Amino acid sequence: MNDLRRSAATNGRRLLQTIRAGLVDHRLRSLDIIQRAQYVNVYHASRIPHVAQVFPVPITLARRMLMAMGSFVCAGMLFKVQYSSLALPRERGGVGLFHVPDRVTALFVSSQLKVWRRCPTSLTGLLLREYAPVSMSAPVMLSDIPPPFYHFRYFFFEISYILHSLPLLRILQTKTVYDTLQMCQTPNPIEHKFPQIIWRRVWKAVHAGYLDTSVQSTWYITVNGKQVNQSRLHRIRLADTPLCVHCGVEDTDAHRFSCGPSADVWRLAQRILAFLTRQPPAQIIFLTLLFPDVIHYPTTKTNAVNWIRGHTVRYIFGPDEKSELGYWTYLNDRHCALVRNPRYKQFFSNFLRSAFHDPP
Ligand SMILES: [Zn+2]
Known part of the structure:
Protein backbone atom coordinates (compact mmCIF):
# COMPACT_ATOMS: atom_id res chain seq x y z
CA MET A 1 0.00 0.00 0.00
CA ASN A 188 -12.21 33.83 -15.92
CA PRO A 189 -11.82 37.08 -13.89
CA ILE A 190 -12.26 39.22 -17.03
CA GLU A 191 -15.93 38.12 -17.01
CA HIS A 192 -16.39 39.74 -13.58
CA LYS A 193 -14.69 42.89 -14.72
CA PHE A 194 -17.11 43.40 -17.62
CA PRO A 195 -20.34 41.64 -16.58
CA GLN A 196 -22.43 43.31 -19.29
CA ILE A 197 -20.56 41.39 -22.05
CA ILE A 198 -22.09 38.14 -23.37
CA TRP A 199 -18.94 36.12 -22.76
CA ARG A 200 -20.21 32.87 -24.25
CA ARG A 201 -20.25 34.60 -27.65
CA VAL A 202 -16.83 36.19 -27.13
CA TRP A 203 -15.10 32.88 -26.38
CA LYS A 204 -16.88 31.22 -29.30
CA ALA A 205 -15.64 33.96 -31.65
CA VAL A 206 -12.05 33.76 -30.34
CA HIS A 207 -11.80 29.97 -30.64
CA ALA A 208 -13.63 29.64 -33.97
CA GLY A 209 -12.41 26.70 -36.05
CA TYR A 210 -11.80 28.90 -39.13
CA LEU A 211 -9.10 30.94 -37.34
CA ASP A 212 -5.60 29.56 -37.09
CA THR A 213 -4.07 29.26 -33.64
CA SER A 214 -1.84 32.33 -34.05
CA VAL A 215 -4.96 34.49 -34.55
CA GLN A 216 -6.84 32.71 -31.77
CA SER A 217 -3.89 33.23 -29.39
CA THR A 218 -3.40 36.93 -30.14
CA TRP A 219 -7.14 37.55 -29.86
CA TYR A 220 -7.37 35.56 -26.62
CA ILE A 221 -4.52 37.54 -25.03
CA THR A 222 -6.05 40.83 -26.21
CA VAL A 223 -9.55 40.01 -24.94
CA ASN A 224 -8.02 39.03 -21.58
CA GLY A 225 -6.38 42.46 -21.39
CA LYS A 226 -2.83 41.06 -21.39
CA GLN A 227 -1.27 42.91 -24.34
CA VAL A 228 1.77 44.98 -23.50
CA ASN A 229 1.22 48.74 -23.63
CA GLN A 230 2.71 51.74 -21.83
CA SER A 231 -0.25 52.06 -19.42
CA ARG A 232 0.09 48.48 -18.25
CA LEU A 233 3.87 48.76 -17.99
CA HIS A 234 3.50 51.97 -16.04
CA ARG A 235 1.04 50.35 -13.63
CA ILE A 236 3.66 47.76 -12.65
CA ARG A 237 6.41 50.41 -12.64
CA LEU A 238 8.22 49.07 -15.68
CA ALA A 239 7.71 52.32 -17.60
CA ASP A 240 8.24 55.91 -16.50
CA THR A 241 5.14 57.10 -18.28
CA PRO A 242 1.76 55.71 -19.41
CA LEU A 243 2.00 57.88 -22.54
CA CYS A 244 2.59 56.60 -26.09
CA VAL A 245 6.20 57.19 -27.18
CA HIS A 246 5.01 58.28 -30.67
CA CYS A 247 2.10 60.59 -29.96
CA GLY A 248 2.20 61.48 -26.28
CA VAL A 249 -1.38 60.43 -25.46
CA GLU A 250 -2.19 57.63 -23.00
CA ASP A 251 -1.19 54.29 -24.53
CA THR A 252 -4.01 51.76 -24.04
CA ASP A 253 -5.43 48.88 -26.12
CA ALA A 254 -7.85 51.42 -27.61
CA HIS A 255 -4.96 53.70 -28.59
CA ARG A 256 -3.54 50.94 -30.81
CA PHE A 257 -6.44 51.59 -33.20
CA SER A 258 -5.59 55.28 -33.62
CA CYS A 259 -1.81 55.48 -33.23
CA GLY A 260 0.06 56.67 -36.35
CA PRO A 261 -0.36 54.42 -39.45
CA SER A 262 -2.65 52.07 -37.45
CA ALA A 263 -5.35 54.72 -37.81
CA ASP A 264 -5.40 54.06 -41.61
CA VAL A 265 -5.56 50.32 -40.97
CA TRP A 266 -8.49 50.80 -38.61
CA ARG A 267 -10.33 53.04 -41.09
CA LEU A 268 -10.09 50.32 -43.75
CA ALA A 269 -11.20 47.68 -41.23
CA GLN A 270 -14.20 49.86 -40.36
CA ARG A 271 -15.12 50.12 -44.06
CA ILE A 272 -14.89 46.34 -44.56
CA LEU A 273 -16.95 45.62 -41.44
CA ALA A 274 -19.48 48.32 -42.39
CA PHE A 275 -19.80 46.76 -45.86
CA LEU A 276 -20.44 43.33 -44.34
CA THR A 277 -22.96 44.53 -41.75
CA ARG A 278 -24.63 47.26 -43.83
CA GLN A 279 -23.86 50.02 -41.32
CA PRO A 280 -22.11 53.37 -41.64
CA PRO A 281 -18.34 52.92 -40.96
CA ALA A 282 -18.47 55.38 -38.03
CA GLN A 283 -20.75 52.96 -36.19
CA ILE A 284 -18.09 50.25 -36.19
CA ILE A 285 -16.30 50.68 -32.87
CA PHE A 286 -13.09 48.97 -31.78
CA LEU A 287 -14.84 47.60 -28.68
CA THR A 288 -16.55 45.02 -30.91
CA LEU A 289 -13.05 43.70 -31.65
CA LEU A 290 -11.94 43.65 -28.01
CA PHE A 291 -15.26 42.11 -26.91
CA PRO A 292 -16.76 40.39 -29.95
CA ASP A 293 -20.20 39.61 -28.55
CA VAL A 294 -22.28 41.26 -31.30
CA ILE A 295 -23.78 38.70 -33.66
CA HIS A 296 -25.56 38.98 -37.01
CA TYR A 297 -28.00 36.97 -39.01
CA PRO A 298 -27.29 34.43 -40.45
CA THR A 299 -24.44 32.69 -38.61
CA THR A 300 -22.28 32.67 -41.75
CA LYS A 301 -22.38 36.47 -41.70
CA THR A 302 -21.29 36.51 -38.03
CA ASN A 303 -18.45 34.17 -39.00
CA ALA A 304 -17.32 36.47 -41.82
CA VAL A 305 -17.43 39.49 -39.47
CA ASN A 306 -15.53 37.60 -36.78
CA TRP A 307 -12.92 36.42 -39.27
CA ILE A 308 -12.22 40.07 -40.17
CA ARG A 309 -12.30 41.12 -36.50
CA GLY A 310 -9.85 38.39 -35.44
CA HIS A 311 -7.40 39.07 -38.25
CA THR A 312 -7.57 42.82 -37.64
CA VAL A 313 -6.63 42.29 -33.99
CA ARG A 314 -3.84 39.95 -35.11
CA TYR A 315 -2.50 42.57 -37.54
CA ILE A 316 -2.83 45.57 -35.21
CA PHE A 317 -1.30 43.84 -32.17
CA GLY A 318 1.15 41.79 -34.26
CA PRO A 319 4.79 42.66 -34.87
CA ASP A 320 4.43 43.82 -38.52
CA GLU A 321 5.06 47.40 -39.62
CA LYS A 322 1.57 48.90 -39.96
CA SER A 323 0.18 50.30 -43.22
CA GLU A 324 -3.16 50.25 -45.00
CA LEU A 325 -1.63 48.37 -47.95
CA GLY A 326 0.17 45.96 -45.62
CA TYR A 327 -3.12 45.20 -43.88
CA TRP A 328 -5.02 44.69 -47.14
CA THR A 329 -2.27 42.39 -48.45
CA TYR A 330 -2.25 40.48 -45.16
CA LEU A 331 -6.04 39.95 -45.31
CA ASN A 332 -5.90 38.86 -48.96
CA ASP A 333 -3.10 36.37 -48.28
CA ARG A 334 -4.95 34.88 -45.32
CA HIS A 335 -8.16 34.75 -47.35
CA CYS A 336 -6.45 32.97 -50.27
CA ALA A 337 -5.22 30.33 -47.83
CA LEU A 338 -8.68 30.06 -46.29
CA VAL A 339 -10.51 29.49 -49.60
CA ARG A 340 -8.76 26.11 -49.84
CA ASN A 341 -10.52 25.03 -46.63
CA PRO A 342 -13.15 22.44 -47.66
CA ARG A 343 -15.57 23.95 -45.12
CA TYR A 344 -15.20 27.50 -46.50
CA LYS A 345 -18.75 27.65 -47.92
CA GLN A 346 -20.22 26.13 -44.78
CA PHE A 347 -18.48 28.74 -42.59
CA PHE A 348 -19.05 31.89 -44.63
CA SER A 349 -21.53 31.29 -47.51
CA ASN A 350 -20.58 34.17 -49.85
CA PHE A 351 -20.29 36.88 -47.20
CA LEU A 352 -16.52 36.89 -46.78
CA ARG A 353 -15.83 36.47 -50.51
CA SER A 354 -17.98 39.53 -51.24
CA ALA A 355 -15.68 41.73 -49.14
CA PHE A 356 -12.70 40.71 -51.33
CA HIS A 357 -14.48 40.65 -54.70
CA ASP A 358 -16.06 44.01 -54.21
CA PRO A 359 -13.51 45.84 -52.07
CA PRO A 360 -15.28 48.53 -50.05
ZN1 LIG B 1 0.56 56.57 -30.22
Whole structure:
Protein backbone atom coordinates (compact mmCIF):
# COMPACT_ATOMS: atom_id res chain seq x y z
CA MET A 1 0.00 0.00 0.00
CA ASN A 2 2.68 2.45 1.04
CA ASP A 3 4.75 1.49 -2.01
CA LEU A 4 1.87 2.37 -4.31
CA ARG A 5 1.32 5.63 -2.48
CA ARG A 6 5.00 6.46 -2.83
CA SER A 7 4.94 5.49 -6.49
CA ALA A 8 1.99 7.85 -7.14
CA ALA A 9 3.98 10.67 -5.60
CA THR A 10 7.20 9.71 -7.42
CA ASN A 11 5.49 9.56 -10.82
CA GLY A 12 3.82 12.85 -10.09
CA ARG A 13 7.14 14.48 -9.26
CA ARG A 14 8.77 13.01 -12.40
CA LEU A 15 5.97 14.49 -14.51
CA LEU A 16 6.46 17.83 -12.83
CA GLN A 17 10.17 17.70 -13.70
CA THR A 18 9.59 16.90 -17.39
CA ILE A 19 7.09 19.77 -17.69
CA ARG A 20 9.60 22.13 -16.12
CA ALA A 21 12.34 20.82 -18.41
CA GLY A 22 10.06 21.51 -21.41
CA LEU A 23 10.05 25.16 -20.37
CA VAL A 24 13.66 25.58 -21.38
CA ASP A 25 13.28 23.75 -24.69
CA HIS A 26 13.89 26.49 -27.23
CA ARG A 27 12.14 24.69 -30.08
CA LEU A 28 8.88 25.17 -28.19
CA ARG A 29 9.34 28.90 -27.72
CA SER A 30 8.00 29.74 -31.17
CA LEU A 31 4.66 28.05 -30.47
CA ASP A 32 1.69 30.29 -29.68
CA ILE A 33 -0.17 29.81 -26.40
CA ILE A 34 -2.92 27.61 -27.90
CA GLN A 35 -0.31 25.31 -29.46
CA ARG A 36 1.61 25.20 -26.18
CA ALA A 37 -1.54 24.22 -24.30
CA GLN A 38 -2.18 21.44 -26.83
CA TYR A 39 1.45 20.32 -26.60
CA VAL A 40 1.52 20.16 -22.82
CA ASN A 41 -1.85 18.33 -22.76
CA VAL A 42 -0.79 15.69 -25.26
CA TYR A 43 2.81 15.12 -24.20
CA HIS A 44 2.64 15.65 -20.46
CA ALA A 45 -0.80 15.80 -18.88
CA SER A 46 -2.06 12.72 -20.70
CA ARG A 47 0.66 10.77 -18.90
CA ILE A 48 -0.74 11.60 -15.49
CA PRO A 49 0.24 8.47 -13.66
CA HIS A 50 -2.11 5.55 -13.92
CA VAL A 51 -1.44 4.94 -10.26
CA ALA A 52 -3.60 8.05 -9.78
CA GLN A 53 -6.46 5.59 -10.15
CA VAL A 54 -5.34 3.72 -7.06
CA PHE A 55 -3.98 6.59 -5.00
CA PRO A 56 -4.81 10.21 -5.65
CA VAL A 57 -1.76 12.24 -6.66
CA PRO A 58 -1.18 14.54 -3.65
CA ILE A 59 -3.22 17.67 -4.25
CA THR A 60 -0.26 20.00 -3.65
CA LEU A 61 1.69 18.12 -6.33
CA ALA A 62 -1.29 18.31 -8.72
CA ARG A 63 -1.47 22.06 -8.15
CA ARG A 64 2.25 22.45 -8.79
CA MET A 65 1.84 20.54 -12.05
CA LEU A 66 -0.91 22.92 -13.13
CA MET A 67 1.36 25.85 -12.20
CA ALA A 68 4.23 24.39 -14.23
CA MET A 69 1.93 23.80 -17.23
CA GLY A 70 0.50 27.31 -16.93
CA SER A 71 3.92 28.91 -16.77
CA PHE A 72 4.97 26.84 -19.81
CA VAL A 73 1.93 28.11 -21.75
CA CYS A 74 2.57 31.73 -20.70
CA ALA A 75 6.37 31.61 -21.09
CA GLY A 76 7.70 34.92 -22.35
CA MET A 77 4.47 36.83 -21.64
CA LEU A 78 4.89 39.84 -19.39
CA PHE A 79 1.21 39.93 -18.44
CA LYS A 80 0.03 36.40 -17.84
CA VAL A 81 -3.47 34.95 -17.94
CA GLN A 82 -4.24 33.25 -14.60
CA TYR A 83 -3.22 29.59 -14.83
CA SER A 84 -6.55 28.43 -13.41
CA SER A 85 -8.30 30.43 -16.16
CA LEU A 86 -6.18 28.77 -18.87
CA ALA A 87 -7.46 25.44 -17.54
CA LEU A 88 -11.11 26.35 -18.07
CA PRO A 89 -12.91 24.85 -21.07
CA ARG A 90 -12.62 27.08 -24.15
CA GLU A 91 -16.28 28.03 -24.11
CA ARG A 92 -15.78 29.39 -20.58
CA GLY A 93 -12.70 31.50 -21.18
CA GLY A 94 -9.83 29.03 -21.01
CA VAL A 95 -7.61 27.39 -23.60
CA GLY A 96 -8.53 23.87 -22.52
CA LEU A 97 -5.33 23.19 -20.59
CA PHE A 98 -5.84 20.08 -18.43
CA HIS A 99 -6.80 21.07 -14.90
CA VAL A 100 -4.53 18.58 -13.17
CA PRO A 101 -6.16 18.66 -9.69
CA ASP A 102 -9.63 18.08 -11.20
CA ARG A 103 -8.26 15.45 -13.53
CA VAL A 104 -6.60 13.36 -10.82
CA THR A 105 -9.69 13.65 -8.63
CA ALA A 106 -11.97 12.53 -11.48
CA LEU A 107 -9.61 9.67 -12.36
CA PHE A 108 -9.40 8.47 -8.78
CA VAL A 109 -13.07 8.80 -7.86
CA SER A 110 -14.47 7.14 -10.97
CA SER A 111 -11.97 4.27 -11.01
CA GLN A 112 -12.50 3.49 -7.31
CA LEU A 113 -16.25 3.55 -7.83
CA LYS A 114 -15.85 1.16 -10.78
CA VAL A 115 -13.95 -1.31 -8.62
CA TRP A 116 -16.51 -1.01 -5.83
CA ARG A 117 -19.44 -1.73 -8.14
CA ARG A 118 -17.91 -4.29 -10.49
CA CYS A 119 -15.67 -6.24 -8.12
CA PRO A 120 -17.36 -5.92 -4.73
CA THR A 121 -15.36 -8.88 -3.42
CA SER A 122 -11.96 -7.42 -4.33
CA LEU A 123 -9.89 -6.00 -1.50
CA THR A 124 -10.75 -2.42 -2.48
CA GLY A 125 -14.43 -3.37 -2.85
CA LEU A 126 -14.52 -4.99 0.60
CA LEU A 127 -12.69 -2.10 2.25
CA LEU A 128 -14.93 0.51 0.65
CA ARG A 129 -18.01 -1.37 1.88
CA GLU A 130 -16.48 -1.62 5.33
CA TYR A 131 -15.73 2.10 5.62
CA ALA A 132 -18.68 3.52 3.68
CA PRO A 133 -20.47 6.17 5.71
CA VAL A 134 -24.12 5.63 6.69
CA SER A 135 -25.19 8.59 4.61
CA MET A 136 -23.53 9.92 1.49
CA SER A 137 -24.93 13.42 1.77
CA ALA A 138 -22.20 16.03 2.08
CA PRO A 139 -20.44 16.63 4.37
CA VAL A 140 -19.99 12.89 5.03
CA MET A 141 -19.31 11.71 8.56
CA LEU A 142 -16.12 9.64 8.54
CA SER A 143 -14.44 8.62 11.71
CA ASP A 144 -12.95 5.17 11.91
CA ILE A 145 -10.86 4.83 8.74
CA PRO A 146 -7.33 3.74 9.78
CA PRO A 147 -4.35 5.74 8.43
CA PRO A 148 -3.25 3.27 5.70
CA PHE A 149 -6.66 3.73 4.06
CA TYR A 150 -6.91 7.48 4.34
CA HIS A 151 -7.30 7.72 0.58
CA PHE A 152 -10.81 6.22 1.01
CA ARG A 153 -11.63 9.19 3.21
CA TYR A 154 -10.74 11.39 0.25
CA PHE A 155 -12.88 9.20 -2.01
CA PHE A 156 -16.02 9.44 0.17
CA PHE A 157 -15.50 13.13 0.72
CA GLU A 158 -15.18 13.92 -3.00
CA ILE A 159 -17.95 11.61 -4.12
CA SER A 160 -20.43 13.06 -1.63
CA TYR A 161 -20.02 16.48 -3.27
CA ILE A 162 -20.05 15.15 -6.83
CA LEU A 163 -23.35 13.37 -6.02
CA HIS A 164 -24.95 16.83 -5.72
CA SER A 165 -24.62 17.30 -9.47
CA LEU A 166 -24.37 13.79 -10.92
CA PRO A 167 -26.30 10.52 -10.46
CA LEU A 168 -24.12 7.67 -9.19
CA LEU A 169 -24.00 5.81 -12.51
CA ARG A 170 -22.57 8.80 -14.38
CA ILE A 171 -19.73 9.08 -11.86
CA LEU A 172 -18.37 5.91 -13.47
CA GLN A 173 -17.27 8.03 -16.45
CA THR A 174 -14.05 9.94 -15.72
CA LYS A 175 -14.79 12.56 -18.37
CA THR A 176 -18.25 13.34 -17.00
CA VAL A 177 -16.81 13.76 -13.49
CA TYR A 178 -14.03 15.99 -14.86
CA ASP A 179 -16.52 18.19 -16.75
CA THR A 180 -18.69 18.48 -13.63
CA LEU A 181 -15.75 19.52 -11.46
CA GLN A 182 -14.77 22.04 -14.13
CA MET A 183 -18.21 23.63 -13.99
CA CYS A 184 -17.52 24.48 -10.34
CA GLN A 185 -14.30 26.34 -11.18
CA THR A 186 -14.25 30.12 -10.81
CA PRO A 187 -14.92 31.84 -14.14
CA ASN A 188 -12.21 33.83 -15.92
CA PRO A 189 -11.82 37.08 -13.89
CA ILE A 190 -12.26 39.22 -17.03
CA GLU A 191 -15.93 38.12 -17.01
CA HIS A 192 -16.39 39.74 -13.58
CA LYS A 193 -14.69 42.89 -14.72
CA PHE A 194 -17.11 43.40 -17.62
CA PRO A 195 -20.34 41.64 -16.58
CA GLN A 196 -22.43 43.31 -19.29
CA ILE A 197 -20.56 41.39 -22.05
CA ILE A 198 -22.09 38.14 -23.37
CA TRP A 199 -18.94 36.12 -22.76
CA ARG A 200 -20.21 32.87 -24.25
CA ARG A 201 -20.25 34.60 -27.65
CA VAL A 202 -16.83 36.19 -27.13
CA TRP A 203 -15.10 32.88 -26.38
CA LYS A 204 -16.88 31.22 -29.30
CA ALA A 205 -15.64 33.96 -31.65
CA VAL A 206 -12.05 33.76 -30.34
CA HIS A 207 -11.80 29.97 -30.64
CA ALA A 208 -13.63 29.64 -33.97
CA GLY A 209 -12.41 26.70 -36.05
CA TYR A 210 -11.80 28.90 -39.13
CA LEU A 211 -9.10 30.94 -37.34
CA ASP A 212 -5.60 29.56 -37.09
CA THR A 213 -4.07 29.26 -33.64
CA SER A 214 -1.84 32.33 -34.05
CA VAL A 215 -4.96 34.49 -34.55
CA GLN A 216 -6.84 32.71 -31.77
CA SER A 217 -3.89 33.23 -29.39
CA THR A 218 -3.40 36.93 -30.14
CA TRP A 219 -7.14 37.55 -29.86
CA TYR A 220 -7.37 35.56 -26.62
CA ILE A 221 -4.52 37.54 -25.03
CA THR A 222 -6.05 40.83 -26.21
CA VAL A 223 -9.55 40.01 -24.94
CA ASN A 224 -8.02 39.03 -21.58
CA GLY A 225 -6.38 42.46 -21.39
CA LYS A 226 -2.83 41.06 -21.39
CA GLN A 227 -1.27 42.91 -24.34
CA VAL A 228 1.77 44.98 -23.50
CA ASN A 229 1.22 48.74 -23.63
CA GLN A 230 2.71 51.74 -21.83
CA SER A 231 -0.25 52.06 -19.42
CA ARG A 232 0.09 48.48 -18.25
CA LEU A 233 3.87 48.76 -17.99
CA HIS A 234 3.50 51.97 -16.04
CA ARG A 235 1.04 50.35 -13.63
CA ILE A 236 3.66 47.76 -12.65
CA ARG A 237 6.41 50.41 -12.64
CA LEU A 238 8.22 49.07 -15.68
CA ALA A 239 7.71 52.32 -17.60
CA ASP A 240 8.24 55.91 -16.50
CA THR A 241 5.14 57.10 -18.28
CA PRO A 242 1.76 55.71 -19.41
CA LEU A 243 2.00 57.88 -22.54
CA CYS A 244 2.59 56.60 -26.09
CA VAL A 245 6.20 57.19 -27.18
CA HIS A 246 5.01 58.28 -30.67
CA CYS A 247 2.10 60.59 -29.96
CA GLY A 248 2.20 61.48 -26.28
CA VAL A 249 -1.38 60.43 -25.46
CA GLU A 250 -2.19 57.63 -23.00
CA ASP A 251 -1.19 54.29 -24.53
CA THR A 252 -4.01 51.76 -24.04
CA ASP A 253 -5.43 48.88 -26.12
CA ALA A 254 -7.85 51.42 -27.61
CA HIS A 255 -4.96 53.70 -28.59
CA ARG A 256 -3.54 50.94 -30.81
CA PHE A 257 -6.44 51.59 -33.20
CA SER A 258 -5.59 55.28 -33.62
CA CYS A 259 -1.81 55.48 -33.23
CA GLY A 260 0.06 56.67 -36.35
CA PRO A 261 -0.36 54.42 -39.45
CA SER A 262 -2.65 52.07 -37.45
CA ALA A 263 -5.35 54.72 -37.81
CA ASP A 264 -5.40 54.06 -41.61
CA VAL A 265 -5.56 50.32 -40.97
CA TRP A 266 -8.49 50.80 -38.61
CA ARG A 267 -10.33 53.04 -41.09
CA LEU A 268 -10.09 50.32 -43.75
CA ALA A 269 -11.20 47.68 -41.23
CA GLN A 270 -14.20 49.86 -40.36
CA ARG A 271 -15.12 50.12 -44.06
CA ILE A 272 -14.89 46.34 -44.56
CA LEU A 273 -16.95 45.62 -41.44
CA ALA A 274 -19.48 48.32 -42.39
CA PHE A 275 -19.80 46.76 -45.86
CA LEU A 276 -20.44 43.33 -44.34
CA THR A 277 -22.96 44.53 -41.75
CA ARG A 278 -24.63 47.26 -43.83
CA GLN A 279 -23.86 50.02 -41.32
CA PRO A 280 -22.11 53.37 -41.64
CA PRO A 281 -18.34 52.92 -40.96
CA ALA A 282 -18.47 55.38 -38.03
CA GLN A 283 -20.75 52.96 -36.19
CA ILE A 284 -18.09 50.25 -36.19
CA ILE A 285 -16.30 50.68 -32.87
CA PHE A 286 -13.09 48.97 -31.78
CA LEU A 287 -14.84 47.60 -28.68
CA THR A 288 -16.55 45.02 -30.91
CA LEU A 289 -13.05 43.70 -31.65
CA LEU A 290 -11.94 43.65 -28.01
CA PHE A 291 -15.26 42.11 -26.91
CA PRO A 292 -16.76 40.39 -29.95
CA ASP A 293 -20.20 39.61 -28.55
CA VAL A 294 -22.28 41.26 -31.30
CA ILE A 295 -23.78 38.70 -33.66
CA HIS A 296 -25.56 38.98 -37.01
CA TYR A 297 -28.00 36.97 -39.01
CA PRO A 298 -27.29 34.43 -40.45
CA THR A 299 -24.44 32.69 -38.61
CA THR A 300 -22.28 32.67 -41.75
CA LYS A 301 -22.38 36.47 -41.70
CA THR A 302 -21.29 36.51 -38.03
CA ASN A 303 -18.45 34.17 -39.00
CA ALA A 304 -17.32 36.47 -41.82
CA VAL A 305 -17.43 39.49 -39.47
CA ASN A 306 -15.53 37.60 -36.78
CA TRP A 307 -12.92 36.42 -39.27
CA ILE A 308 -12.22 40.07 -40.17
CA ARG A 309 -12.30 41.12 -36.50
CA GLY A 310 -9.85 38.39 -35.44
CA HIS A 311 -7.40 39.07 -38.25
CA THR A 312 -7.57 42.82 -37.64
CA VAL A 313 -6.63 42.29 -33.99
CA ARG A 314 -3.84 39.95 -35.11
CA TYR A 315 -2.50 42.57 -37.54
CA ILE A 316 -2.83 45.57 -35.21
CA PHE A 317 -1.30 43.84 -32.17
CA GLY A 318 1.15 41.79 -34.26
CA PRO A 319 4.79 42.66 -34.87
CA ASP A 320 4.43 43.82 -38.52
CA GLU A 321 5.06 47.40 -39.62
CA LYS A 322 1.57 48.90 -39.96
CA SER A 323 0.18 50.30 -43.22
CA GLU A 324 -3.16 50.25 -45.00
CA LEU A 325 -1.63 48.37 -47.95
CA GLY A 326 0.17 45.96 -45.62
CA TYR A 327 -3.12 45.20 -43.88
CA TRP A 328 -5.02 44.69 -47.14
CA THR A 329 -2.27 42.39 -48.45
CA TYR A 330 -2.25 40.48 -45.16
CA LEU A 331 -6.04 39.95 -45.31
CA ASN A 332 -5.90 38.86 -48.96
CA ASP A 333 -3.10 36.37 -48.28
CA ARG A 334 -4.95 34.88 -45.32
CA HIS A 335 -8.16 34.75 -47.35
CA CYS A 336 -6.45 32.97 -50.27
CA ALA A 337 -5.22 30.33 -47.83
CA LEU A 338 -8.68 30.06 -46.29
CA VAL A 339 -10.51 29.49 -49.60
CA ARG A 340 -8.76 26.11 -49.84
CA ASN A 341 -10.52 25.03 -46.63
CA PRO A 342 -13.15 22.44 -47.66
CA ARG A 343 -15.57 23.95 -45.12
CA TYR A 344 -15.20 27.50 -46.50
CA LYS A 345 -18.75 27.65 -47.92
CA GLN A 346 -20.22 26.13 -44.78
CA PHE A 347 -18.48 28.74 -42.59
CA PHE A 348 -19.05 31.89 -44.63
CA SER A 349 -21.53 31.29 -47.51
CA ASN A 350 -20.58 34.17 -49.85
CA PHE A 351 -20.29 36.88 -47.20
CA LEU A 352 -16.52 36.89 -46.78
CA ARG A 353 -15.83 36.47 -50.51
CA SER A 354 -17.98 39.53 -51.24
CA ALA A 355 -15.68 41.73 -49.14
CA PHE A 356 -12.70 40.71 -51.33
CA HIS A 357 -14.48 40.65 -54.70
CA ASP A 358 -16.06 44.01 -54.21
CA PRO A 359 -13.51 45.84 -52.07
CA PRO A 360 -15.28 48.53 -50.05
ZN1 LIG B 1 0.56 56.57 -30.22
